[in-house]
Amino acid sequence: MPTMNAGIQVRERHTKHWAPAFKKLRRLKVQKVKLPNFREEDTISELTPDQIRSRMKEQGILPPRSWMERPITISATGAVFEPYIPPEGDGKLSSLTLGGAKQSMEFLSKKSKSMLAVRKIRSFEDNFSPSTFAEEAQDIYIKAHKALVEKDYDTLHQCVTELCFPLMTEDLKMCTTRWQFLKSLEPPRVVHARCTDIINKENIFSQVTVRFHTQQTLAVYDRFGRLIYGSEVVAKDVVEYVVFEKHLANSYGLWRIHEKIIPDWMPAREPGRKTYVQQKPVVESEPVADTAVPATPTEQSAAVA
Amino acid sequence: MEILLRQFQTKSFLSICKCLEPAYSHATSWTSGNAMLGKTLFHTSNTVAMPYNPPKGPRKWPIYNKKIFAPQLPGEERRPAYVCHMRTNIKYSPFKMWYVASMIRGMSVDEAIKQLSFVNKQGAVHVKEVLLEAQKLAVEKHNVEFKSNLWVAESFATKGLVMKGIRRHAKGRVGLVHYFHCHYFVRLEEGSPPAHFFFETAPKTTKTLLSEWVDEMRQRRIPGSL
Numbered sequence: 001m002p003t004m005n006a007g008i009q010v011r012e013r014h015t016k017h018w019a020p021a022f023k024k025l026r027r028l029k030v031q032k033v034k035l036p037n038f039r040e041e042d043t044i045s046e047l048t049p050d051q052i053r054s055r056m057k058e059q060g061i062l063p064p065r066s067w068m069e070r071p072i073t074i075s076a077t078g079a080v081f082e083p084y085i086p087p088e089g090d091g092k093l094s095s096l097t098l099g100g101a102k103q104s105m106e107f108l109s110k111k112s113k114s115m116l117a118v119r120k121i122r123s124f125e126d127n128f129s130p131s132t133f134a135e136e137a138q139d140i141y142i143k144a145h146k147a148l149v150e151k152d153y154d155t156l157h158q159c160v161t162e163l164c165f166p167l168m169t170e171d172l173k174m175c176t177t178r179w180q181f182l183k184s185l186e187p188p189r190v191v192h193a194r195c196t197d198i199i200n201k202e203n204i205f206s207q208v209t210v211r212f213h214t215q216q217t218l219a220v221y222d223r224f225g226r227l228i229y230g231s232e233v234v235a236k237d238v239v240e241y242v243v244f245e246k247h248l249a250n251s252y253g254l255w256r257i258h259e260k261i262i263p264d265w266m267p268a269r270e271p272g273r274k275t276y277v278q279q280k281p282v283v284e285s286e287p288v289a290d291t292a293v294p295a296t297p298t299e300q301s302a303a304v305a
Numbered sequence: 306m307e308i309l310l311r312q313f314q315t316k317s318f319l320s321i322c323k324c325l326e327p328a329y330s331h332a333t334s335w336t337s338g339n340a341m342l343g344k345t346l347f348h349t350s351n352t353v354a355m356p357y358n359p360p361k362g363p364r365k366w367p368i369y370n371k372k373i374f375a376p377q378l379p380g381e382e383r384r385p386a387y388v389c390h391m392r393t394n395i396k397y398s399p400f401k402m403w404y405v406a407s408m409i410r411g412m413s414v415d416e417a418i419k420q421l422s423f424v425n426k427q428g429a430v431h432v433k434e435v436l437l438e439a440q441k442l443a444v445e446k447h448n449v450e451f452k453s454n455l456w457v458a459e460s461f462a463t464k465g466l467v468m469k470g471i472r473r474h475a476k477g478r479v480g481l482v483h484y485f486h487c488h489y490f491v492r493l494e495e496g497s498p499p500a501h502f503f504f505e506t507a508p509k510t511t512k513t514l515l516s517e518w519v520d521e522m523r524q525r526r527i528p529g530s531l
Binding site: 224 | 373374377384393396446448450466469471472486
């Protein structure tokens with residue numbers, strides 16, 4: 001019936017072999033060769049466990065162990081514990097004004113918890129003092145950034161913890177960086193200190209937050225040598241709260257950069273010269289109800305009826 | 306300080322085969338400060354189960370993507386970005402793939418994808434997929450701003466794995482059957498495609514035409530002369 005087949009595409013063969021009765025024998029002339037499947041990785045995620053098991057059997061791979069024991073060394077913590085909350089508007093006022101002077105008079109000795117932590121650090125490190133440590137911290141900071149620019153990852157591991165390393169290096173792997181430390185506008189200051197133990201009570205890590213107010217230049221070039229961030233000439237005043245960590249229980253522990261505290265009130269950085277296509281928000285449409293629409297009476301339908 | 310972690314089989318066979326999730330979810334139950342360990346410091350994938358399969362096939366082409374150029378001076382012309390991409394061991398003959406690869410040379414990416422969608426060859430499907438992958442890589446990893454601002458600078462196919470089978474002919478004769486694979490390579494460069502990619506088909510300027518005509522005229526000799 002024409003109405004049922006309307007719109008269906010039908011394709012017919014116009015050729016036929018001159019001796020179709022011998023198709024099977026003709027097929028047996030060619031020996032089938034099993035070709036390796038090079039596009040396996042695309043489909044591996046859609047396999048069921050049984051299929052994976054059979055494939056591994058074919059390739060002669062033993063199944064993995066049901067349990068796994070592996071020794072692990074924890075040389076750095078995974079976060080900043082009890083982070084320092086910088087006071088709002090820090091670094092905006094000049095130290096010559098009254099407000100600015102008040103800000104710089106933020107003594108560590110008035111913070112009891114920090115002083116307890118400092119005392120704990122002194123039990124491991126005899127000659128630890130916040131004033132001398134602040135200068136050391138600045139040296140570590142400069143050393144770390146110089147190593148990052150030169151892509152000297154051996155030195156960088158000495159200056160920076162395992163948490164910080166990927167955060168610093170990942171985006172700059174395919175880039176060239178040019179960084180200069182011009183001067184320190186205010187002497188570096190220890191503003192916060194905390195100690196904690198991981199797993200055992202004797203395994204102590206200490207984290208000390210140091211405030212830097214410095215002048216730096218930074219220029220980042222992409223893989224092709226095109227400038228994508230900053231400038232080599234324009235100097236910027238930077239107020240930073242850098243957290244340094246040390247594994248006190250480890251006799252070979254070092255003070256290394258762990259994290260940076262970026263408060264909410266800090267103005268946003270200058271955007272990099274890179275554009276992105278904004279992803280459209282996925283709007284979930286309401287399901288369409290498949291109901292019959294009542295026919296509106298027209299002249300023709302009225303005439304038929 | 307060393308600790309021994311024991312990851313018991315609570316997950317399905319599939320996840321163990323794929324060496325998923327690190328063991329921190331079990332480790333933290335042993336510690337007092339769970340948040341301190343965080344997610345970033347453990348890598349506990351099972352390396353014993355899956356044997357190491359060394360990479361096969363061409364490997365030098367993607368190394369061009371790792372080259373880092375020196376920063377450009379302020380007055381220099383902006384260096385165009387490029388991305389090299391390939392697909393190895395495509396089940397297709399390199400002799401047939403040549404037609405598809407050479408068709409898109411010098412085209413813009415959009416034009417190439419459009420044309421490949423309507424080419425009646427199996428190889429065109431693979432080439433189109435490779436072009437789309439390369440376009441995506443260029444935007445995400447190689448700092449190309451507009452995905453349409455790319456053109457096909459290099460496009461070629463080489464011989465891959467060839468397996469040989471046999472077939473019988475009449476009167477006990479034997480024939481060899483070759484099962485060809487090919488590797489397809491493409492380099493996309495940022496910018497608009499050049500006006501004339503092929504030197505031979507570019508229209509000659511009046512200056513060159515004139516100089517060629519003069520050379521031809523000067524090459525004339527009278528045969529048999531002294």
